[in-house]
Amino acid sequence: MKRYALVFLFGLPALLLSLNFSLPANAHNLKLFGSVEGRTISGYAYYSGGGRPVGVTVFLLGPAGEHLGEVVTSDKGEFEIEAPFKADLLLTLNTGDGHTASWQLTAGEFPDDLARLKAPAVASPRTGNEEEPSGRTKDCLFPERGFSPVELQKLVTVAVSGAIKPLQQQINLYRSQLDDYENKIRIHDILGGIGYILGMAGLFIIIKGRKSAD
Amino acid sequence: MHIADGILTMPVMAATTTFAVSGVAFGLYRMDIDDIPRVGVMSAAFFVASLIHVNIGLSSTHLLLTGVIGMMLGWSAFPALAMALFLQSVFFGFGGLTALGANIINNALPAVLCFYLFRLIIRGRNRKSLFPAGFFIGVAGVVLSCFFLAGTLYLCNEYFLKTIVAIMIAHLPIVLIEGFVAGAVVSFLHKVRPDLLGPVGQQCSSISPHSS
Numbered sequence: 001m002k003r004y005a006l007v008f009l010f011g012l013p014a015l016l017l018s019l020n021f022s023l024p025a026n027a028h029n030l031k032l033f034g035s036v037e038g039r040t041i042s043g044y045a046y047y048s049g050g051g052r053p054v055g056v057t058v059f060l061l062g063p064a065g066e067h068l069g070e071v072v073t074s075d076k077g078e079f080e081i082e083a084p085f086k087a088d089l090l091l092t093l094n095t096g097d098g099h100t101a102s103w104q105l106t107a108g109e110f111p112d113d114l115a116r117l118k119a120p121a122v123a124s125p126r127t128g129n130e131e132e133p134s135g136r137t138k139d140c141l142f143p144e145r146g147f148s149p150v151e152l153q154k155l156v157t158v159a160v161s162g163a164i165k166p167l168q169q170q171i172n173l174y175r176s177q178l179d180d181y182e183n184k185i186r187i188h189d190i191l192g193g194i195g196y197i198l199g200m201a202g203l204f205i206i207i208k209g210r211k212s213a214d
Numbered sequence: 215m216h217i218a219d220g221i222l223t224m225p226v227m228a229a230t231t232t233f234a235v236s237g238v239a240f241g242l243y244r245m246d247i248d249d250i251p252r253v254g255v256m257s258a259a260f261f262v263a264s265l266i267h268v269n270i271g272l273s274s275t276h277l278l279l280t281g282v283i284g285m286m287l288g289w290s291a292f293p294a295l296a297m298a299l300f301l302q303s304v305f306f307g308f309g310g311l312t313a314l315g316a317n318i319i320n321n322a323l324p325a326v327l328c329f330y331l332f333r334l335i336i337r338g339r340n341r342k343s344l345f346p347a348g349f350f351i352g353v354a355g356v357v358l359s360c361f362f363l364a365g366t367l368y369l370c371n372e373y374f375l376k377t378i379v380a381i382m383i384a385h386l387p388i389v390l391i392e393g394f395v396a397g398a399v400v401s402f403l404h405k406v407r408p409d410l411l412g413p414v415g416q417q418c419s420s421i422s423p424h425s426s
Contacts, residue, residue: 096367098215100219100221185265190261197261198255201253205251209247
């Protein structure tokens with residue numbers, strides 16, 4: 001009869017090992033990913049075990065938790081929303097069945113010209129620098145063409161952001177892969193958990209055994 | 215069946231945690247030294263059951279084993295599930311640590327109810343096989359868990375009907391799978407090792423193992 005207990009004990013990790021290699025053995029855990037391109041925040045929500053939540057509202061929250069906008073996820077669990085201003089913004093969603101996820105966007109990810117769109121309450125001192133009505137503004141670098149430093153800066157920004165766009169997409173892809181990798185369930189976690197549980201059971205037997213011996 | 219962090223309100227969290235701690239304490243108090251290996255193995259089984267995913271349509275759910283655990287462990291389901299849920303939360307982020315109390319209740323309380331339900335079903339009946347009883351308990355375990363989950367969420371967001379419908383649809387395939395698993399486990403263990411069925415094993419032994 002001991003054989004059955006042994007089969008049960010050793011069969012479990014064996015079954016688990018086979019499952020881990022044959023199935024995408026991931027957790028049922030909701031995740032959210034967001035990236036910024038210009039003013040647009042695009043991203044997607046996914047279950048780390050596969051599958052994406054469809055038709056779920058994603059909320060965009062400001063630095064103080066204020067509601068800035070919302071968008072519903074598409075058939076592929078994707079969404080796109082415009083950022084109203086440059087700040088540390090938080091994307092969050094709740095599927096209503098006990099799963100929630102959020103993704104933090106830092107102010108540095110948004111382009112500088114978005115600063116002007118800042119809400120008056122949180123306006124930054126940078127806003128004043130944009131016009132720069134000093135004598136230098138009038139001294140154009142290319143007087144014959146009439147480009148002011150501000151205009152030139154805009155042109156450069158557009159050109160650079162266009163040039164680095166493929167690179168940025170590549171980085172976003174790596175970020176989402178890294179996020180996924182971090183949340184992957186690993187075999188040593190599973191076996192460690194089983195070992196921990198069985199170890200605790202053994203410990204209880206020792207404690208209870210001592211008590212009954214006394 | 216795992217509630218994440220940041221969903222439950224403070225009163226719900228406090229109430230469920232208190233209830234869960236009492237349940238675990240009562241389960242440990244009732245647990246005999248001979249029960250411990252079975253409790254440990256079932257706890258480990260629950261710990262890995264969540265990795266078996268069923269992706270059908272838009273939903274993605276996993277096995278719960280509530281019915282099987284309830285039948286085999288009775289009140290010991292509380293400590294068994296508490297340990298497994300704690301480790302799932304720490305290792306995989308399944309369910310938040312702050313919602314651990316609610317998750318223990320939503321899984322362990324249906325298990326305990328299944329235990330009493332199973333005893334009620336098989337009492338005094340001259341059944342040829344335990345499979346139908348096990349199947350029913352497997353189904354009841356998932357349905358009860360869904361109701362408990364919806365009830366907990368209702369205390370926090372006030373949508374009960376919408377939530378329960380969404381949760382039940384998502385768990386429909388699991389309900390059937392759990393039914394078959396529970397039926398198979400009970401009839402198999404009854405034939406080979408009735409003592410592994412634990413508290414209900416003695417009652418089962420009144421049913422002839424070879425009559426089917």
